[in-house]
Amino acid sequence: MKRATQGIETNQVGRSVPRLESWLKVTGRAEYVHNLRLPGMLYGKIYRSSVAHGRIKRIDTDAARAMPGVHSVVTGAEVKTVVPDPYYGPAFHDQPVLALDKVRYVGEPVAVVLASDPHVAEEAVHLISAEYEELPAVYDEVEAVTSKAIVHEALKPAGTFPDLKHLKGVKNTNVALDFRLRRGDAAKAMAKAERVFEHRFRTQQVMHTPLEPLVSVAESTEDTLTIHTASQSPSFVRIEIARLLGWAENRVRVRVPFLGGGFGAKLYIKLEALVAVLSLLAKRPVKISLSMEEQFFTITKHASTFRIKSGVSGGRLVARECAVWWNGGAYADIGPRVTQKSGFTAPGPYDVQDVSIDSYALYTNLPPAGALRGFGIPQLVWAYESHTDMIARELGVDPVAFRRRNLLREGRPQATGTVMRDAAIEKVLERTASLIEWEKPLERGSGPVRRGRGIALGFKACIANTTSLAAVSVNADGSCTVYVSTVDMGQGSDTAMAQIAAEVLALPTEAVTVVHSDTDVTPFDMATLGSRSLFHTGNAVKLAAEDARDQLAGLRKELGLPADCAVADVFRKKYGMRAGSVLGVGNFIPPYTPPDENGQTDNATPFWMVGACGVELEVDTETGHVRVLRLVNVADVGTPINPRIVETQLSGASIMQLGFTLFEKMQFDAEGQLRNASLAEYKIPGLLDVPAEIVNEAVVAEQRTGPFGAKGVGETATFAVSPAIANAVHDAVGVRLTSLPLSAEAVFEALQRK
Amino acid sequence: MAREISTHKIGGLSPFELAEPRSLGEAIALLDAREPAVRPMGGGTALMLMMKAGVLRPTRLVNLRRLGLDRLEVDASGALRAGAMVTLRALEVSPVVSKGWPIITRTLRRLSNVRVRNVATVGGHIAHGDPHMDLPPLLSALGATVTIAGPRGERNARVEDLYAGYLETTLARDELITQLVVPPMARRRAAYLKCTTRSADDWPALGMAVVLEGARASIVVSAATDKPTRLAAAEEILAGKTLTDALVAQAAKAAQEIQIDGDLHGSAAYKKHLIGVYLRRAVHEARDARH
């Protein structure tokens, strides 16, 4: 079939191949670590802190240890016998395997009971008690900047990210990162602007709630460790565990089958260090399988406050000042990355050359925040697209027309100074406006139920710089095996990688096997996150397949065989029987220029993601209920490898974001206790929440540096849903909400205040 | 109605005795008036949830499935009689119920989910006492009664008299609901509106049941306080009069005077406002209902 771009014919890429693992998933036979049982395995149940901030005075485990059936009880003290410096984290080595000296949030792991019967372990946890000297706590991100309640005595950057080095040993602060970007002179341009607009926006803490809760299993020998884990980053896990133990990397093996959902929750170190240590202490395999409730105490998404100020002259944005405070919770996890990497797109997809951005990562005494689908972008777009709409309305200009006038176009520099390439911002906006019928008059109604329409547009820079390796083996019979450490968590990566390899090797996709992440077998991959895998791993797979293909071509030449000689025959000629294989290797790292002290760089990212959302909805003015009638998701995903999977990724991401927009929220009391840690009280979207009409479309576009013109899509439809809805609510009933979620009560209250 | 939610409400069940008596007398004998750790078990969903949350640690569960309490029929007076072990699903799909009490069929459609309704029983549901539940306010407004068996014999009680507070009923620990009796609808018209404020499928922030019979209104609200509450003041305003919009608005205002508890679904102030809105909407819906 003809590729929509690139002017080539393809057989595998561009085809909506059904997922390779379909049979396994519909018959319930897909492998998840959730199901794993090993002989002699012990189950670990975690005893957690009941205070938000406190010095540990005593942990009483005697009664638990004495309970029949309990194998052992482990606290931070025992952990230190295996790992003397047991602090981990991708950005800061700030998180202890089990609490030492202090606890920093309600729910922090303090001890673990091991037993071969998980019910016994659970019972024994109730027999543990701890005493804390309570310390003042801080929960709000802006307050954390100046609060006397200091979460960490001193900052401990990991040394993995150069821009954090200057923070080493800094004391008396909750600011884990202060990212700044200066382009041009925003203050000066602002002072000269005709009109200045300033607004403040907030988002709430939410949780990914993958239906397979976080789970890891470790089994050890004297000097080797195998960790079976539901993780999106097996290579990182290996490196970090090896570092903690002081072992060579090749003595740590990390295996990942399918994930029952990830969404960013299953990244870096979650349970892996804990099970590794426990297994080394117990000399038996150890499994820790969290309950749905426990996930809320493990990893979440940053709440945020965003103050955005724009100068406008003649309908053009002439300056933007952004200040963003990210609520990172008690441990940094990948928060500093969110702060920086998302921080630099804070001004939005608009052509503004006088920009200042200050983006702060804050420690607070809440469960840690990390990566969640969108990686900070949805919070930013929530602010800048609500703000942009408000400006347009204030000026009496059509919101789409206003955006058009200010759009960041191909060839123009973004806030980092990087010139835009292959980001179909204009096309995405226009297509969305068209699909939502923006030009057509809308009957808003005059009764208690009013209709409204809204649009919003966001973009994201793919994280840089990161590397992926891949290996592709062509076997003696011509079949193909792909080895990658990219993890299929439902986004279809196995199928996509198979399609790419199959295209290069002129095989049907269904004839390709993809080996699941196993660090003993599959080569290094930075991680499966931030929609990076199709581009990075996909390019690596393409290179590896090309390498294999070239080796085969070389073999044919060497053996004097024609170019169309079947692979099986080539091997038979070479070895006299069916034997042998070729192994192609691909190593991909895109070019990147790190930013200077003003956040300026000519190459900030290997590719941009662009996503817009158009919404038509109803507001019940008597109760505040919002009902989305029509949801339109448009994206630039380059040229899709698998159009059907692309469509379902757009759809799924937008429905997930709908939950974050309308009702999801982690609710804490004044003592930092989470009140709704369960699916009974933390509601996620179900079938009855899905809008009657959802349209998903990828515009015709090309990522020239991507494999067959493709790039990532997993997060794109999360960007603009929230502000599109808020803009539509405003369109319907004239009230503007600046805080998520847009609950019925919040909408109702806003209507009362009008 | 503040609920203590601890961080340790996770996981495991501890061992207990599961008894399956074959007669009502045997079942009652297995219960214990003074012992909260001995519980009767219908479908078990509510019990299992409490056990897994660690708020109930039973020593004995008395399973009622072998007592033959699963008959569903209309009696000679036209009343619906549902044995305590009739599942909510059986009630929902029964043609007898949809013909005679379509409001019950409609209400069940949004009550929890199909799997829960497949297992949960009428008796267990009514005896649980969570103020968010959907059937208690409706059954109260319909004037339904239950038959209760205990060591001293049988007694009847109105459903609306069963609730003392949050998860607290007026049933003694050695008593069992054996049957639900719902009077015939006759010329009555009913509506039950369930207001959810988070996902569409959720416990209600407010449940409003209205049953109109001639000049009388029977109005019971749930999820606003620690038990289903009759809105007597509103009923009085509507009694014997034509249901004009102005009168209904007046009744709605009076209804808002009850003491309301806020929770994760909505603040007290918001629920107060919702009571007014939903009373009005439920009255209109009942007024226009065929049945």
Added chain:
Amino acid sequence: MRRTVQFTLNGERVEAQVAPHETLVEVLREAFGLYGARESCGQGLCGCCTVLVNGTAVSGCLYLGTLAEGARIETVEGGETLDAVQEAFIERAAFQCGFCTPGFVLMTRQLLAENADPSEDEIRHYLSGNLCRCAAYPEIIEAVKLAARKKASR
């Protein structure tokens, strides 16, 4: 404490030693190595633990294992070939991570057994107790409709 419980599992007569507090999901996993029914929310709200007991769908995580005595238990692993529902789910790409899929398959079979041609509204309500965090909901609705058509034509 453990009691011998005998029942039919996917058409086969079996028995297991079950402790009073064990749930049906635990019995299926520990005693029979069947992992299609999974405990996720633990509260009967997500449907990942769906199991059929005497032809009725229940939340296996809230169902005591001892109550399986004498019952006919069916899980997603039963059946030699893919049925119309499973085929339809594949054709309509009605799953992503797959963790909730067995629950949806079993509930859909139940739905179509009770109602051969459900409307979209009926589908949404019947499956409202099955959650999918990947939100493959639109595809699931289409898969149910396709399965209904497939069954009607067989």
